Amino acid sequence: xxxxxxxxxxxxxxxxxxxxxxxxxxxxxxxxxxxxxxxxxxxxxxxxxxxxxxxxxxxxxxxxxxxxxxxxxxxxxxxxxxxxxxxxxxxxxxxxxxxxxxxxxxxxxxxxxxxxxxxxxxxxxxxxxxxxxxxxxxxxxxxxxxxxxxxxxxxxxxxxxxxxxxxxxxxxxxxxxxxxxxxxxxxxxxxxxxxxxxxxxxxxxxxxxxxxxxxxxxxxxxxxxxxxxxxxxxxxxxxxxxxxxxxxxxxxxxxxxxxxxxxxxxxxxxxxxxxxxx
Amino acid sequence: xxxxxxxxxxxxxxxxxxxxxxxxxxxxxxxxxxxxxxxxxxxxxxxxxxxxxxxxxxxxxxxxxxxxxxxxxxxxxxxxxxxxxxxxxxxxxxxxxx
Numbered sequence: 001x002x003x004x005x006x007x008x009x010x011x012x013x014x015x016x017x018x019x020x021x022x023x024x025x026x027x028x029x030x031x032x033x034x035x036x037x038x039x040x041x042x043x044x045x046x047x048x049x050x051x052x053x054x055x056x057x058x059x060x061x062x063x064x065x066x067x068x069x070x071x072x073x074x075x076x077x078x079x080x081x082x083x084x085x086x087x088x089x090x091x092x093x094x095x096x097x098x099x100x101x102x103x104x105x106x107x108x109x110x111x112x113x114x115x116x117x118x119x120x121x122x123x124x125x126x127x128x129x130x131x132x133x134x135x136x137x138x139x140x141x142x143x144x145x146x147x148x149x150x151x152x153x154x155x156x157x158x159x160x161x162x163x164x165x166x167x168x169x170x171x172x173x174x175x176x177x178x179x180x181x182x183x184x185x186x187x188x189x190x191x192x193x194x195x196x197x198x199x200x201x202x203x204x205x206x207x208x209x210x211x212x213x214x215x216x217x218x219x220x221x222x223x224x225x226x227x228x229x230x231x232x233x234x235x236x237x238x239x240x241x242x243x244x245x246x247x248x249x250x251x252x253x254x255x256x257x258x259x260x261x262x263x264x265x266x267x268x269x270x271x272x273x274x275x276x277x278x
Numbered sequence: 279x280x281x282x283x284x285x286x287x288x289x290x291x292x293x294x295x296x297x298x299x300x301x302x303x304x305x306x307x308x309x310x311x312x313x314x315x316x317x318x319x320x321x322x323x324x325x326x327x328x329x330x331x332x333x334x335x336x337x338x339x340x341x342x343x344x345x346x347x348x349x350x351x352x353x354x355x356x357x358x359x360x361x362x363x364x365x366x367x368x369x370x371x372x373x374x375x376x
Binding site: 052055056059068069070163223224226227228229236237238239240241243246253256257260261264 | 300301302303346347350351352353354357358359360363364366367369370374
């Protein structure tokens with residue numbers, strides 16, 4: 001299949017199949033770039049199931065203020081529109097992710113937690129935005145496995161059998177990886193530009209022109225969470241860190257030690273959150 | 279401290295963390311000694327699991343954790359900075375098991 005054809009096939013995934021109709025409507029609302037916080041708030045609040053899920057996620061360790069947000073409007077004010085848009089996507093892909101690949105949701109959530117910790121260590125403004133980007137960085141895997149379910153199973157098997165990274169196995173089959181697929185669907189869904197850039201360059205953060213630091217943070221978080229052995233990304237081995245990204249972040253040994261300790265604490269809460277979401 | 283599913287609770291167990299509902303309102307405070315009635319209420323409120331005092335689930339042995347780490351790094355430990363990263367994780371695990 002040529003790339004153009006592949007891209008148009010992937011772009012046809014305009015909704016996620018297991019999504020209830022309310023989430024389909026929600027995607028329409030958040031795809032509209034002119035939508036206001038109030039409109040989103042009203043929309044979410046009109047649906048009790050959605051409200052519950054949103055409150056559950058905003059109070060999860062992903063965002064670092066567990067137990068403090070009790071209303072949707074408060075969540076919107078605290079997190080801002082971009083974060084909430086991404087988070088709603090995260091909420092809606094929750095089940096699909098787990099179905100696509102067992103452990104992918106844990107991987108994504110662990111990556112989000114880790115990215116926030118690194119972002120705070122680096123003093124980056126709006127660490128929540130980086131969290132969301134990290135939560136959704138592997139959206140391409142979800143889309144590929146939804147659209148090409150059997151083929152994607154073969155890809156996972158091939159990676160395991162032949163000791164390949166998932167990206168290598170994807171490339172061998174599709175000539176692209178989940179990073180490109182994710183960026184295509186993110187563009188199609190009108191995600192914020194910065195989010196698209198992180199999704200596209202989370203393996204090659206040195207190519208991220210506008211937000212190199214954010215992309216490098218998600219890249220490193222992705223590797224740390226795999227090294228820690230939390231969740232399953234499709235890789236059986238930790239992928240290499242991009243040297244330029246490592247140098248650019250310039251984290252000292254003490255920084256890294258502190259990051260690993262903080263990860264341990266938050267991941268414990270994340271595990272609790274995952275158990276209570278079952 | 280252990281996380282335990284509500285269906286496995288027995289009267290007399292003591293909460294090591296408060297139980298909150300979805301809006302984060304506290305339903306039962308820390309230290310509550312559970313009765314049949316409490317457990318019944320937890321069931322009715324669709325709470326899945328709570329934290330009670332007692333032993334946590336058994337941790338993996340340190341050797342096993344280190345062996346798994348070693349296997350994960352097999353393919354990349356000679357790439358730039360990956361040796362440093364692996365060493366950081368080994369030290370971190372040693373620290374956790376002290």
